[in-house]
Amino acid sequence: MKLEDVIELQPPELKASENIFLPAVLSGLGSTLVHLFRSVGGNVRTMQYPEERREDKPVLEQGMDVQRYRGVHRLNRDEQNRVKCVACYMCATACPAHCIHIVGDAAPDSWPDREKYPIKFDIDELRCIYCGMCEEACPVDAIELTYEYDIVGLTREEMVFDKQKLLAIYDQTIKRRPM
Ligand code: SF4
Ligand code: SF4
Known part of the structure; x- marks a missing residue:
């Protein structure tokens, strides 16, 4: 390998909004709230094993269990x-x-x-x-x-x-x- 084959990578420039991290924090909180409201609305994905078991909740795919x-x-x-x-x-x-x-x-x-x-x-x-x-x-x-x-x-x-x-x-x- 020759020296000119080596590619030097530079870290990407961060925008001003990325430097203060606030948008990313708010986006994360938004995601948490979406899941919270889904759970309160009855869309619970957590299974209470062993009282609940995966095989009791078949996934429907192309009309088949x-x-x-x-x-x-x-x-x-x-x-x-x-x-x-x-x-x-x-x-x-x-x-x-x-x-x-x-x-x-x-x-x-x-x-x-x-x-x-x-x-x-x-x-x-x-x-x-x-x-x-x-x-x-x-x-x-x-x-x-x-x-x-x-x-x-x-x-x-x-x-x-x-x-x-x-x-x-x-x-x-x-x-x-x-x-
Ligand atoms: S018949 Fe099937 S299970 Fe038996 S050795 Fe061959 S591949 Fe394996
Ligand atoms: S081929 Fe069969 S025995 Fe081997 S790792 Fe995959 S599932 Fe297991």
């Missing part, structure tokens, strides 16, 4: 109640946080519709950034993000969800609403 947040994952089952996953590793490959760990094995002879299935399927929910890339990558819709967001653990190990736990979340959420 949708939630705009993503919760923990579930591993879906197929119509024969088997894990739907075929251990293709697409989700683990797509995951930017590297928090999906799968060990695949040959499918049992009684499962002629697939070559492999996961004997181990772990997701570290603490490392996950809930981007949804795994869901997008899955060719058989076996992994989904649910609306469950208030699952806690006392240790980091508890927040690594294994196959059984991910299937249990499927069982808990399947009847509630479509994901």
Whole structure:
């Protein structure tokens, strides 16, 4: 790099009104008052969790009830109640946080519709950034993000969800609403 490539930036000149800060202070106060009157008028955005919950207040979008947040994952089952996953590793490959760990094995002879299935399927929910890339990558819709967001653990190990736990979340959420 040459010296003439260096661009020296100068701080912008402030106008007289910006130098006394009063207009900015009044603008801030105005914004506060707008929100105050909206709240008094019943347009309250604060939610009293846990008495009130987000899933009780669906957001309407294109005429459908949708939630705009993503919760923990579930591993879906197929119509024969088997894990739907075929251990293709697409989700683990797509995951930017590297928090999906799968060990695949040959499918049992009684499962002629697939070559492999996961004997181990772990997701570290603490490392996950809930981007949804795994869901997008899955060719058989076996992994989904649910609306469950208030699952806690006392240790980091508890927040690594294994196959059984991910299937249990499927069982808990399947009847509630479509994901
Ligand atoms: S939601 Fe994103 S970060 Fe989380 S497991 Fe899926 S791909 Fe990885
Ligand atoms: S969840 Fe889907 S993408 Fe991930 S390994 Fe299983 S089948 Fe492949």
